[in-house]
Amino acid sequence: MTQTAPRPTSAVSAAGVADRLAEAVRPFIGGDLPVRLQAWDGSVAGPDGAPLVVLRSPDALRRLLWHPGELGAAQAYVTGELDVPDQDGWDLESALTHAFAVGAERGLSGVRLSPRALVDAIRTASGLGALGRPPAAPASQARVKGRLHSLARDRSSISHHYDLSNEFYSLILEPQMAYSCGYHATPETPLEEAQRAKLDLVCTKLGLERGMTMLDVGCGWGSLSLHAAEHFGARVTGVTIAAEQKKFIDARIAERGLEDRVEIRLQDYREVPERDHFDAVGSLEMGEHVGAANYATYVDVLRRGVRPGGRVLVQQMSRQGAGGGKHPGGGPFIESFIAPDMTMRPVGETVALIEAGGLEVRDVHAMREHYVLTVAGWIERFEANLPRLRKLVGEEVVRVWRLYLVGGALAFRDGRMGVDQILSVRPGAAHTLPAVRSW
Numbered sequence: 001m002t003q004t005a006p007r008p009t010s011a012v013s014a015a016g017v018a019d020r021l022a023e024a025v026r027p028f029i030g031g032d033l034p035v036r037l038q039a040w041d042g043s044v045a046g047p048d049g050a051p052l053v054v055l056r057s058p059d060a061l062r063r064l065l066w067h068p069g070e071l072g073a074a075q076a077y078v079t080g081e082l083d084v085p086d087q088d089g090w091d092l093e094s095a096l097t098h099a100f101a102v103g104a105e106r107g108l109s110g111v112r113l114s115p116r117a118l119v120d121a122i123r124t125a126s127g128l129g130a131l132g133r134p135p136a137a138p139a140s141q142a143r144v145k146g147r148l149h150s151l152a153r154d155r156s157s158i159s160h161h162y163d164l165s166n167e168f169y170s171l172i173l174e175p176q177m178a179y180s181c182g183y184h185a186t187p188e189t190p191l192e193e194a195q196r197a198k199l200d201l202v203c204t205k206l207g208l209e210r211g212m213t214m215l216d217v218g219c220g221w222g223s224l225s226l227h228a229a230e231h232f233g234a235r236v237t238g239v240t241i242a243a244e245q246k247k248f249i250d251a252r253i254a255e256r257g258l259e260d261r262v263e264i265r266l267q268d269y270r271e272v273p274e275r276d277h278f279d280a281v282g283s284l285e286m287g288e289h290v291g292a293a294n295y296a297t298y299v300d301v302l303r304r305g306v307r308p309g310g311r312v313l314v315q316q317m318s319r320q321g322a323g324g325g326k327h328p329g330g331g332p333f334i335e336s337f338i339a340p341d342m343t344m345r346p347v348g349e350t351v352a353l354i355e356a357g358g359l360e361v362r363d364v365h366a367m368r369e370h371y372v373l374t375v376a377g378w379i380e381r382f383e384a385n386l387p388r389l390r391k392l393v394g395e396e397v398v399r400v401w402r403l404y405l406v407g408g409a410l411a412f413r414d415g416r417m418g419v420d421q422i423l424s425v426r427p428g429a430a431h432t433l434p435a436v437r438s439w
Helices: 017-024 058-066 070-079 092-106 115-127 151-162 166-170 191-205 223-232 243-255 295-305 332-338 347-356 368-384 386-413
Strands: 036-038 052-055 213-217 235-240 262-266 278-284 306-319 360-366 417-425
Touching: 017 036, 017 115, 058 070, 070 332, 070 386, 092 386, 151 243, 166 243, 166 386, 191 223, 191 306, 191 368, 191 417, 213 223, 213 295, 223 235, 223 243, 223 262, 223 278, 235 243, 243 262, 278 295, 295 306, 295 347, 306 347, 332 386, 347 360, 347 417, 368 386, 368 417, 386 417
Parallel strands: 036 052, 213 235, 213 278, 235 262, 278 306
Antiparallel strands: 306 417, 360 417
16 A cells, blocks of 8 residues: 655644644553654654554544544544555554554553543543544444344355455455465465465365265355365365355356366355265365354264265364454454454364364364465455456455455464364264375
8 A cells, every 4th residue: 555644734833633642642552652643634743763654534533432442443544534654664564563562562451541541531532623423334344233143144244245246356366266274385385376285285184086075164266166176076065155156156167067066055054954975074264254152053064964984174263362252253353344243262172162063183284374475465466456456346445455464464473363274084984084194
């Protein structure tokens, strides 16, 4: 993102908006501003050489007052009321890295504010015209209703994220349209090659051979379903609740002449009827969407779908401490703008749930560092295709996605999030998993 920040005017006094804000927020941030702040009146405060944060409207403050912390800042950023322009060697990634480091150093999660500090902050906000009713939520923010994880609400949540358009995702993902972590042999491995290697890895772990049957739960744009059919000779059934995805996969099935080997259903995972049927089951980064209360049901669908002795592979994101916290989906921004109702937890808790559901866990393969490289590839394509993306979805959604991709890359880089492949077998019959494995 390259934007020119508004330049200060000569009429700005030393006690401009930026200076007044810098003083008011000291108790909230544990000291002096760690960034260079530029306000809508052109005034500037904060250290030279720090990342620049531009407040273009009092609405940015109003959002932060009504939704302190991550959600208010994200709302202001996606609407453009708050900006972090590329300047003096800083960009959004390095600015967020700087902010996280300062927060950790100052222990801001434990800050306790005095009544006097709160009164002073409200008085400053009033003097700057930032009090009043909250601004309307950004158009890009999710609006889902109904009982949590009901069939209708889940379809609405998934549609919010995945039905932006197939063209939109084609400009960010590689040609296989794999929207999950790749498998990078080296940091230089191209994105398309890393995704192909991941699909090979999954099919190999599942032991797929020609003529075997596989269920792909949450099949996305069909990268695994098509790869298993084309390159391993499997007969695949994939399920998705995103209509745009099914339309896309059906077209690829017809183009490649795979009608006799791949069937895609517009079907919720809870509606899959097969029992003891498939030789293998795969589910890539879909388990995060089923919710804590339904995870046992999800595991049961995987277990009962595969024949005894068959293999099940779940690739799933994890987050330390997220499962039982206030934000099980990973934080206010991602839960409000990207993936409503998502639940992540430490990988050990997921393994325990899979075992409790009647599957025998045989391998857990941590791949966190791979996701840093995968997201970097997505960001590269995102930035290269900005004009077309803006034309498709508008500036606000582009800003949502820049924040999502950059923030996600940092979360995997810094270990706040992980991703793992969990390989299991269904007990009840002999399995063919080799005793010595070198995937």
